[in-house]
Amino acid sequence: SQQLIARSALDTQRAIRDAANARVAQIRAQLADRVIRAPFAGVLGLRQVSPGALVTPGTPIATLDDTERVYVDFPVPETMLAFLAEGQHLSGTTAAYPGVEFEGAVSTVDSRIDPATRAVTVRGAFDNPGR
Missing domain, CATH: 2.40.30.170 (Efflux pump adaptor protein, beta barrel domain)
Incomplete structure (x- = not known):
């Protein structure tokens, strides 16, 4: 409101901020894809995959x-x-x-x-x- 910086500089900083927020949202979505949640609480049985193994949909991980x-x-x-x-x-x-x-x-x-x-x-x- 006091015009202390040029409008173009403000627009540039807003664009940088929006790009950073988009990148944070993308990283959060990627992390969420790496979390496995059970559909109900229970007792886990023996693990059927090795730690770090690639798991695709339908791969049995453990019994619940x-x-x-x-x-x-x-x-x-x-x-x-x-x-x-x-x-x-x-x-x-x-x-x-x-x-x-x-x-x-x-x-x-x-x-x-x-x-x-x-x-x-x-x-x-x-x-x-x-x-």
């Missing part, structure tokens, strides 16, 4: 598991199909924790019966607060 709930699929004979329903109470045990009984519920009953085994697959969901 949501361990808040554990799902167990098991067969049930078709003769028991009439007695199955979502939400039914389940209890289960595992050899890893002898004497411990885990409580869950039926989350899904498959819509098809396996023609070879004449069984339907049932998925049970078990909360896993202690991992």
Whole structure:
């Protein structure tokens, strides 16, 4: 407003500033392309790529598991199909924790019966607060 420098000098400095801001935005975008984010929180398994390796879309990097709930699929004979329903109470045990009984519920009953085994697959969901 006081005209202390020439208008052309001001325009030149603004152009330099705008070019620098554009370069910063470009560098930030390039850095963002090098960050890998998981779609959900969970526990990472073994790494399947070496550090520094080029990763392209679709390349498996590591397994990621949501361990808040554990799902167990098991067969049930078709003769028991009439007695199955979502939400039914389940209890289960595992050899890893002898004497411990885990409580869950039926989350899904498959819509098809396996023609070879004449069984339907049932998925049970078990909360896993202690991992």
